[in-house]
Amino acid sequence: xxxxxxxxxxxxxxxxxxxxxxxxxxxxxxxxxxxxxxxxxxxxxxxxxxxxxxxxxxxxxxxxxxxxxxxxxxxxxxxxxxxxxxxxxxxxxxxxxxxxxxxxxxxxxxxxxxxxxxxxxxxxxxxxxxxxxxxxxxxxxxxxxxxxxxxxxxxxxxxxxxxxxxxxxxxxxxxxxxxxxxxxxxxxxxxxxxxxxxxxxxxxxxxxxxxxxxxxxxxxxxxxxxxxxxxxxxxxxxxxxxxxxxxx
Amino acid sequence: xxxxxxxxxxxxxxxxxxxxxxxxxxxxxxxxxxxxxxxxxxxxxxxxxxxxxxxxxxxxxxxxxxxxxxxxxxxxxxxxxxxxxxxxxxxxxxxxxxxxxxxxxxxxxxxxxxxxxxxxxxxxxxxxxxxxxxxxxxxxxxxxxxxxxxxxxxxxxxxxxxxxxxxxxxxxxxxxxxxxxxxxxxxxxxxxxxxxxxxxxxxxxxxxxxxxxxxxxxxxxxxxxxxxxxxxxxxxxxxxxxxxxxxxxxxxxxxxxxxxxxxxxx
Numbered sequence: 001x002x003x004x005x006x007x008x009x010x011x012x013x014x015x016x017x018x019x020x021x022x023x024x025x026x027x028x029x030x031x032x033x034x035x036x037x038x039x040x041x042x043x044x045x046x047x048x049x050x051x052x053x054x055x056x057x058x059x060x061x062x063x064x065x066x067x068x069x070x071x072x073x074x075x076x077x078x079x080x081x082x083x084x085x086x087x088x089x090x091x092x093x094x095x096x097x098x099x100x101x102x103x104x105x106x107x108x109x110x111x112x113x114x115x116x117x118x119x120x121x122x123x124x125x126x127x128x129x130x131x132x133x134x135x136x137x138x139x140x141x142x143x144x145x146x147x148x149x150x151x152x153x154x155x156x157x158x159x160x161x162x163x164x165x166x167x168x169x170x171x172x173x174x175x176x177x178x179x180x181x182x183x184x185x186x187x188x189x190x191x192x193x194x195x196x197x198x199x200x201x202x203x204x205x206x207x208x209x210x211x212x213x214x215x216x217x218x219x220x221x222x223x224x225x226x227x228x229x230x231x232x233x234x235x236x237x238x239x240x241x242x243x244x245x246x247x248x
Numbered sequence: 249x250x251x252x253x254x255x256x257x258x259x260x261x262x263x264x265x266x267x268x269x270x271x272x273x274x275x276x277x278x279x280x281x282x283x284x285x286x287x288x289x290x291x292x293x294x295x296x297x298x299x300x301x302x303x304x305x306x307x308x309x310x311x312x313x314x315x316x317x318x319x320x321x322x323x324x325x326x327x328x329x330x331x332x333x334x335x336x337x338x339x340x341x342x343x344x345x346x347x348x349x350x351x352x353x354x355x356x357x358x359x360x361x362x363x364x365x366x367x368x369x370x371x372x373x374x375x376x377x378x379x380x381x382x383x384x385x386x387x388x389x390x391x392x393x394x395x396x397x398x399x400x401x402x403x404x405x406x407x408x409x410x411x412x413x414x415x416x417x418x419x420x421x422x423x424x425x426x427x428x429x430x431x432x433x434x435x436x437x438x439x440x441x442x443x444x445x446x447x448x449x450x451x452x453x454x455x456x457x458x459x460x461x462x463x464x465x466x467x468x469x470x471x472x473x474x475x476x477x478x479x480x481x482x483x484x485x486x487x488x489x490x491x492x493x494x495x496x497x498x499x500x501x502x503x504x505x506x507x508x509x510x511x512x513x514x
Contacts (some may be wrong), residue, residue: 144340144342146338146340146341146342147342147344149312149336149338149342150336150338150342150398150401151355151359152312152330153310153312153330153331153332153334153335153336153411154332154335154355154356154359154401154402154405155332155356155359155360155405156355156356156359157359160359164355164359165344168344168346169344171346245345245346245347245385245386245387246345246385246387247387
């Protein structure tokens, strides 16, 4: 009980301070609408159906981009770990891509792919690829030789060993890479939707902000934060479920 | 069990030499001129200073590694590629942490498509005394229990030949002693052909029909000694003067090589 109080008291205090600062006019109402005003606006946006359509568009892009990133990234990571030729071929491009801020690609990709879903999906895909490749690669490289040799001498073929041993042994690292990718995907989603979209949470935030509806803007930002938080928590639960064989 | 002199050996190493050629470095001759025969149903142990290429020999028999010179034979057939009738145990247990003890023992049977694999795996877990731990994961088992799982897993596929690379080397003395006894008991029932690498002279004598002493790198066979002690190797045997003499003799030979390997002249 005290633990719970300790955890949530700061949040309650923060919201109270927010409300107070805005109500008393210490901070201008236009710049920082009161928490209660934001919640009221949130209710309006939700009930008139707008919000749901934007959430749907954003979720579609996140799922598409991540699905591509996870598929291509895992395959690439395992391939790099398994073959030195693949490593020689791909490593320079990855090294070059690594320090590049992926958001810098947003305008270019929009020029290439236009204003449809594909631009946002491509941005998320490219931006999440590296942590996933690295996760799969490090995981596959770190497999204990004894595991591989044991499996081979017990009669497993090369393919069976890759699937049953290397993949399973690499799973913790791969899943950690995907968690980083998940967080990145939200950043890239909002960034890309702010510039080149007619729908989605990033678009909504920019649109409401441009129109001077700051309470609405805060409300939209609140929603995407909540979704991001829920996604991470949900992912974490899946992560612990898949790795339940490990020490707690 | 007596093997007639004319019976072909189960394992034959024919003048094997293995040289590693690491990139950008001088080649390393791991072993040279290794010729050895292991009769069907015998236990041969290999001792020698660390780094003398003991494990390399096992890799050549298992097919994990192709020798640079000479060849290995199992059942009169030349080893080319990984053999699946050869069980291999390592110092590290090789237990898959994502599978329970039972499912670990099942693995070899699973990839071979054995239908009653659960039954066989349970039976082997019982034989190594782990029937109550079949649902446990690796982190829930002690070192000794993990190595027992490895024993069960290796025997479950019923290999003709067992290669053991210091399988009990990472265990504490008591656990090692118990597992050595268990191995001998299982061997007594199954009479597999065993090639066992160790740096523990007592272990080498305890298990072996014959002990092979290797020289320092490049590893060559320095001597082989027959251990003419009765089986089973019960306490009266291991506490006998002859047992002690065997250990002493082998220990002297290994010590010479260990000193040579560390650059000390005797």
